[in-house]
Amino acid sequence: MLNKLLKYDLKYVYKTLIVFYILDFVFALLTRGIRLFENSSLMQFVAFIMNIVTIVSFIATIIINIMKLWSRFVNNIYKDESYLTHTLPVTEKDIYISKFLSSILTITTSVIAIILSLFIIYYSQDFIEFLKTSLDGLANAYDSTVISIIIVLFVVFLLELISVVVEGYTGILLGHRSGDHKMIKSIVIGFLFFMGSSILIIAVILLAGLFVKDIMDLFVTLAPPNVKTIKNLLLVAIVIYSLAITFYFIFDIHILKKGVNVD
Amino acid sequence: MKFDFDNVRPIYLQLVEQLERYIVSGNLKPGDKLPSVRELAISSKTNPNTVQKALTELENLGLIYTERTNGKYVSTDETSIQKHGEKYAKVLTEKYLDDMTKLGFTIEQAKDYLNKFGGIK
């Protein structure tokens, strides 16, 4: 049954998201095309505007993605559509896992779509040069770190977005356990969880700084950070985000299993 | 088939009566197959259990019979149907005479009026 639930959850989000992916690509292509004629001040201005439009489109993609996930969650679990969701012969656990997996999948494809669009805009001689030097130096330990740092950054960004989505779910679940002002309570609780995990991450990094001099130097000196230190920090972030997401996952299922009370 | 109910008396009794009338009046002829329980329920907008109860009652009255697996048929025993017809005739006649005597007419007068207005030569 999980695969059927997931199919419909994905279908719902992608129905809208696909439009934004296409917009992202079209704007990226246009921006790229205009950059080819950047020899007059007018064209430079047009290129500048196109850059902004494209970036707005990227941000919209992520925001729409997250909003669609949240609205589907509320509708399916508590609003009109909950009358169907909760009378399907499926467990509450499967309902949640499906929402969780569809969040990870859609956020991942959105981030990939944005990266591909960026690639369309900036793919150039210089870019190839940069890639070449990176690859050339693959043998040497320092350069291989640059590549991996890009991958790690990507993963951190993904995890950050996913944890935001899941914090929203937790807020919705807790907010709807009370008798009134369910939506406002959902938003407040979700935001508190978001703040909480952000503070937790900074606290853990500071704590690590007490023991590792390189990390503390990030806070107390102006010297450019060592690539290796940043990578380590990002790894710490990955561990914390993963733990937080796992916690929300288990906590949310526990709450749903206690039984629902629809509006 | 058309049915008409009031909601005051038990629905199954009203169904029995109305089916009985269909049979007595010859709208349902001896040996005719009755619609299925479900069809009757839908055409009368009643519950299949109610229809079932009414049919059992009609069967007890000897007006219909069940042929295994094939469904229910109107009884071919015409004398039995006639008897039911007589029962209706008796009830209606008694009601007529009762009403007339209550209005102060004698039985003889009632008979005369029947001839006069009933189109009987």
Added chain:
Amino acid sequence: MKEIVKCKNLSKSFGEKRVLENIELNIQRGKIIGLLGKNGMGKSTLIKLIVGLLTPNSGEITVDGKKIGVESKKKISYLPERTYLDKTMKIEETIEFFDEFYDNFDKDKAFKLLKDLNLDRNTRISKMSKGMQEKLQLILVMSREADLYILDEPLGGVDPATRDYILDTILSNFGKDSSVLISTHLIADIERILDEVIFIENGKIVLTSDTDTLREEKNASIDEIFREMFKC
């Protein structure tokens, strides 16, 4: 005859407000039962507890001997008061959806009933009137071969033609050993199809009876008996 639903000492509150109190209820197989009560007396709450949309504060519900869960949801086909379909779907997609999730869904029957309504299967739900959406939901619900159909206020605010359509659809599609529980406050419209009635008032069941027996006893229609009992 074995019960399809059993409620024991069931209570439900919303905050301080007690909505259902010590409900004892058995629903037999093969019957059409009316759950009758004025608005706000607890009809919908009782139904939502049975279908698993609400969780009781105390007491127990079993469906065919099992607690509310995946198994009970397979057996019960529920028509709520609201429109509950994903508005971005087309009619055909909703039928596919039901077919995928419910083993006892009869797709051919659904398409046949849809044809009788002259509905185009490519229509999007968001383009349909509320009345049409309700008819589609009735088709979806009655196309399941369920043990128990629960219809919450199916006749609320419909015209006589629609009422006849709804009653016909219910009568022609429920299975031989299955039961139908219909909640309504419009008793006159529906009483002749009922085997049994349950009167609910202020969160308590005040009467359960066979309909024809009750009519004979009181020499009145169910509607009249109900009005007499709950005069304002």
